[in-house]
Amino acid sequence: MQKFTDLKNKADQEYNTLLTKPRIRIGTDISGVAAGSIEISNELSKHISEHNLDITLSHVGGFGLSFAEPLIDIQMPDGSRVFYSNVTVDNVGKIVQNHLINGNPVYDLAFAYSGNLTNTNNTPEFYQLPENKLQKKVLTENFGEIDPTDIYEYIANDGYSALAKALFQMEADNVHKEILDSKLRGRGGAAFPTGVKLGFLKGSEAKEKYILCNCEEGDPGAWNDKAILESDPHRLVEGLILAAIATNASNGIIFIRHGNDIPIDRTKAAIKSAYENGLLGQNILGSEFTFDAEVVLVGESYVAGEETALMEAVEGKRAMPRYKPPFPAAFGVWGHPSNINNIKTIANLPSIISKGSSWFTSIGTETSTGTAILCLSGNINKPGLYEIEMGTTIRSVIEDICDGIPNNKELKLLQTGGPLGGVLNSSKLDTSIDFDSMAKAGAILGSGGIIVADQDVDVIDLTRMLIAFCQFESCGKCFPCRLGNSHLLEILNRICGKTSTESDIELMRKVGTNMQQGSLCGHGQLGFNPIKSALEYFKDDFDLALDTSISVPNVTINIPTRANRY
Numbered sequence: 001m002q003k004f005t006d007l008k009n010k011a012d013q014e015y016n017t018l019l020t021k022p023r024i025r026i027g028t029d030i031s032g033v034a035a036g037s038i039e040i041s042n043e044l045s046k047h048i049s050e051h052n053l054d055i056t057l058s059h060v061g062g063f064g065l066s067f068a069e070p071l072i073d074i075q076m077p078d079g080s081r082v083f084y085s086n087v088t089v090d091n092v093g094k095i096v097q098n099h100l101i102n103g104n105p106v107y108d109l110a111f112a113y114s115g116n117l118t119n120t121n122n123t124p125e126f127y128q129l130p131e132n133k134l135q136k137k138v139l140t141e142n143f144g145e146i147d148p149t150d151i152y153e154y155i156a157n158d159g160y161s162a163l164a165k166a167l168f169q170m171e172a173d174n175v176h177k178e179i180l181d182s183k184l185r186g187r188g189g190a191a192f193p194t195g196v197k198l199g200f201l202k203g204s205e206a207k208e209k210y211i212l213c214n215c216e217e218g219d220p221g222a223w224n225d226k227a228i229l230e231s232d233p234h235r236l237v238e239g240l241i242l243a244a245i246a247t248n249a250s251n252g253i254i255f256i257r258h259g260n261d262i263p264i265d266r267t268k269a270a271i272k273s274a275y276e277n278g279l280l281g282q283n284i285l286g287s288e289f290t291f292d293a294e295v296v297l298v299g300e301s302y303v304a305g306e307e308t309a310l311m312e313a314v315e316g317k318r319a320m321p322r323y324k325p326p327f328p329a330a331f332g333v334w335g336h337p338s339n340i341n342n343i344k345t346i347a348n349l350p351s352i353i354s355k356g357s358s359w360f361t362s363i364g365t366e367t368s369t370g371t372a373i374l375c376l377s378g379n380i381n382k383p384g385l386y387e388i389e390m391g392t393t394i395r396s397v398i399e400d401i402c403d404g405i406p407n408n409k410e411l412k413l414l415q416t417g418g419p420l421g422g423v424l425n426s427s428k429l430d431t432s433i434d435f436d437s438m439a440k441a442g443a444i445l446g447s448g449g450i451i452v453a454d455q456d457v458d459v460i461d462l463t464r465m466l467i468a469f470c471q472f473e474s475c476g477k478c479f480p481c482r483l484g485n486s487h488l489l490e491i492l493n494r495i496c497g498k499t500s501t502e503s504d505i506e507l508m509r510k511v512g513t514n515m516q517q518g519s520l521c522g523h524g525q526l527g528f529n530p531i532k533s534a535l536e537y538f539k540d541d542f543d544l545a546l547d548t549s550i551s552v553p554n555v556t557i558n559i560p561t562r563a564n565r566y
Contacts, residue, residue: 061231481524
C-alpha cells in the first residue's frame with residue numbers, strides 16, 4: 001500500500017502545480033479533430049509562443065458535446081473557467097489577447113462559464129446546461145477534464161484507488177462478489193450479468209487465463225468505446241486489472257480496430273505508463289498479484305466484435321465465429337480459459353469497487369443498474385455523446401438534452417442499437433432506456449447508438465441501407481446469414497424499385513426466421529431485426545411502396561458480400 005500512497009502523493013503534487021497557472025484544455029478526440037481542433041491547437045500554440053505566455057495547453061478528450069466542437073476550456077488559477085464553442089482560427093487571437101493577456105473573457109464568443117465570475121453577459125453556467133445537468137456521469141466523469149496521456153492527472157482524481165483497495169483491503173472473492181452484487185450487465189449488446197460471466201473464468205484452475213476487452217466498435221452511429229479510450233484510457237486499464245483480480249487471470253488483451261489512431265495511441269501510452277509506475281507487470285504495487293496487458297490491433301470486420309470471432313482475430317486468423325461449446329471460459333484465446341467483455345463493462349469496475357455495489361445499484365432500474373452512454377446523431381439539434389441514468393426515457397434525451405429536431409420538423413423514427421437493432425416510431429418516445437424496456441419495444445440498446453430521423457426520411461430506404469451493411473459484413477461462415485442477408489437485400493431492392501408484391505413481405509419473414517434459428521452468431525440471429533421492427537411500426541410505408549401504380553426511381557443497392565471478397 002505504501003507504494004500507492006507514494007504514487008498518489010506525487011500525483012497530487014504534480015496536479016496541484018499544474019493548477020497554479022492558466023490552463024487551456026482543447027478536445028482532441030475524434031469528434032473534436034473532425035471539427036478542426038488540431039488547427040485551433042496549432043493557432044493557440046503560435047499565439048502563446050509569440051506572447052511568451054506561461055500557460056499549459058492540454059489535449060483532452062471531449063465533453064461529448066459534438067455540436068459545440070471545436071470546444072476550448074480556459075481555466076485560471078482561481079478555478080474559474082470559460083468555455084468557447086465552435087471556435088475558429090480567426091477568433092483565437094481575440095480570445096488570447098482579451099482573456100489570457102488582458103484578463104477579460106470574451107463573453108460574446110463564450111459558450112458557458114464555471115466558477116466565481118461576474119459580468120458574464122448572461123453566459124450560462126456550464127454544469128447547469130441541460131446537456132450536462134441531466135446527465136449522470138460515471139464512466140464519463142473525467143471526459144474533458146484530464147489529460148488522458150498523463151497518469152498523474154488520473155491518479156490525482158482518484159484513479160487507481162480502486163485497484164489499491166482491491167489489492168490491499170479486499171480478498172479476491174470479495175472483489176468478485178462486489179461486481180456480482182452490483183448487478184452490472186454487459187454493455188456490448190447482450191446484457192449478460194457481468195459477475196456471472198466473470199465467475200465462469202474464476203472457476204478455472206488454469207495458471208494462464210485471459211481477460212479480453214472488446215473495443216472493436218463497428219456500429220454506424222456509435223463512438224462511445226472510442227471515447228473512453230480517447231478521454232480516459234486509464235479507467236479501462238484499471239478495470240481490466242480489477243477483472244483479473246476477481247478471476248485470478250494472468251494476462252489481458254485490449255482489442256481495438258486498427259485505423260483509430262487516437263484511441264490506439266492513448267491506450268498504448270496508458271499501458272506503458274502503468275508499467276512504468278508499477279501498476280502492471282510483476283507484483284503490482286508491491287503486492288503478490290502479477291498481471292500483464294497489451295493492445296492487439298485487428299480490424300475491418302464487423303463480425304470481429306463477436307467474442308469467438310475476436311479470439312480468432314487475436315490469433316491472427318480470419319475473424320469468423322467459432323462453434324460453441326466449448327465456451328471461452330473453458331477454451332478461449334490460444335486454447336486458454338478466457339473472459340471477454342465490452343470496454344464500457346470493464347470501465348465500470350473501478351467505480352463499483354471504489355464506491356461499492358450498493359452505490360451502483362442505487363443508479364438505474366432494478367434490472368438495469370448503472371448508466372448508459374448514448375451516441376445521438378442524425379436529425380437532431382445537439383448531436384453528441386451523453387451518459388444518462390438507466391430508466392431515463394428516450395423523449396427526455398431527445399427533447400430535454402438534445403433540444404429536439406431541427407427546423408421544427410417532426411420526429412419520424414429512431415434507429416437504435418446499431419445495424420442489428422430496431423427501427424422505432426415516435427410512439428415509442430416514452431420508452432425507458434434500459435435493456436428490458438428497449439427489447440420489449442422491439443429494439444435493443446446495443447452499443448448505445450441512436451440515429452434520429454425526421455419526417456423526410458424514407459424508412460424503407462433506411463432499412464435497406466442497414467441490411468446492405470449487414471450483408472457486406474457477413475463473414476460468410478454459415479449460410480443462413482450469408483444467403484439470408486443477400487435475399488433480404490434483393491427483396492428490399494424490389495420493394496424500393498416498385499417491382500415487388502405482397503408475398504415478398506411474408507418471404508422476408510420466413511428468411512428472417514431461418515436466420516434467427518440457424519445462424520452461428522448474433523450477426524445472423526439479429527439480422528432481421530431492422531426489417532421486423534420497421535414492418536411493425538411503419539406498415540403503411542410498406543403498403544404504399546407495394547402500390548405499383550406509384551412511379552419512383554429504381555435505385556438498386558448491390559454490394560458484394562465480404563465473404564465473396566476473399
